[in-house]
Amino acid sequence: MSRPDRSFVPLAFGGLLSLAAAMGIGRFVYTPILPFMQDGLQLPADDAGLIASANFLGYLTGALAGAARSLPGNPRHWFLGGLLVSALTSLAMALTTALAAFLVLRFVSGIASAFVLVFSTTLILERLNAAGRGDLSALHFAGVGCGIAFSAILVAGVASYSADWRLLWIASGIATLLFFAAAARLVPAPTDRSSSTQIDTRKAETRTNFLTSSLLRLIAAYGLFGFGYVITATFVSAIARSEPALQSSEPFVWLTVGLFAAPSILFWNKVSARTGGRKAFALACVLESCGVALTVVSAEPFLFLLGSALLGGTFMGITALGLIEGRRQASSGGPAAERQMLAILTAAFGLGQVIGPWLAGKLHAVTGSFEAPSLVAAAALLVAAALVVRE
Structure with a gap:
């Protein structure tokens, strides 16, 4: 038996660093930094939720633009540009205290993180699959969890020197710049100008008759999942700080999320292979x-x-399972239907993410805690499971 070609491991590792920077840091570092912003700026929970929603709205905008529109150039330019913008917006968060500026910066950061996810995945997975090393895709997607774990360690380490929230954003921006430099070296430019290196600008015929009742339930479930996970993913560190009995666990909360997220896609792919995609989605x-x-x-x-x-x-496993299942069920409609399905699922997921933090902030302003919005989110996840458990 021939040995697998290890020359593509650096490429997959470059993808890991890209997602770690843009998603784990650029998109999710707000969670461990938020308690410090609340203390330093007296930032109310409803404003904190609005800032989070602005980022998720930017992510939705960027994901749909990247997936559904023709853009000039090649994926490498777009994902490296997204990494650079992600770093700059993190650095700029330290330069203002205005809510409006926070909203704009996090919106732009959301667009940048989506571009990195869409275009790095397009480029790297295409090269890995063409080389017969599709198994390395799990290393690429582990970047989100690794980035979350790294951001937790970074924030806890910098904060241990009595740094305020501004220095935490600066440290996050600098770390993203370093990851950007490493990814630029590990993900080289294409060696030819084949169609695989260019963003597809051809307009395929679209078909809309693939939306069966089963797919409609999946779309609804995916939106409920976006709503259900994002409230805790946004406020879990703030919850730890607000409860005296939990304050000792604050430095470890986000680290725990990241460490368990890193291998989760590989785990849930194996579960899906045994149970089927919809049952794995429901169980998760x-x-x-x-x-x-x-x-x-x-x-x-x-x-x-x-x-x-x-x-x-x-949460990363459900994200992947939903997209894979949607693409599978829409495959009868051809490539155009598959792309349309991915865009619809992305929109549903993004809408849930936008609503979740905003609603949580509003309910916190009324009740004084995150218990009510979190239990609503937990109920939404159970409804999502019920919607997809059968074909």
Whole structure:
């Protein structure tokens, strides 16, 4: 038996660094930094939720633009440009205290992170699959979890020197710049100008009759999942700081999410191979619902960290399972239907992400805690599971 070609490992590792920087840091570092912003700026929870929603709205905008529109150039230019913008917007967060500026910066950062995800994945997975090393895609997608874990360590380390929220954003921007430089070396420019190196600008015939009742339920479930995971993913560190019994666990909460997220796609792919995509999706939603609920129903640090582990171990897996299942069921409509389905799922997911933090902030302003919005999110995840458990 021939040995697998290891020359593509650096390419996959470059993808890991790209997603770690743009998603794990650029998109999700707001979660561990938020408690410091709340202390330093007296930032109310409803404003904090609005800032998070602005980022997710930017992500939705960028994902749809990257997936559904023809853009000039090649994927490498777009994903490296997205990494650079992600770094600059993180650095710029330290230069203002105005809510409007925070909203604009996080919106632009969301667009940048989506571009990195869409275009780095397009470029890297195409090269890996063409070389027969599709197995390395798990290394690429592990970047999100690795980035979350790294951002937790970075924030905790810098904060240990009594740094305020501004220095935390600066450190995040500098780290992203370093990851950008490494990714630029590990993901080289194409060696030819074949169609695989260019963004496809051909307009394919679209078909809309592939939307069966099964797919409609999947779309609804995917939107509920976006809503259900994002409230805890945004406010889990703030919850830890607000509860005296949980404050000792704050430095470890986001790290736990990241460590369990890193291998989760590989794990859930194996579960899906045994049970089928929809049953794996439903099971992951049920486990995530338990995790979301555990972060607010008890002040016991172990249960709080267990809830964080369940969140980390499921949210990236559900993200991938939903897209894979949607693409599979839409395949009868041809490539155009598959792309349309991915865009619809992205829109549903993005809408749920936008609504979640905004609603959580509003409910916190009324109730004084994140218990109510978190339990609503847990219920939404159970509904999502019920929607997809059968064909």
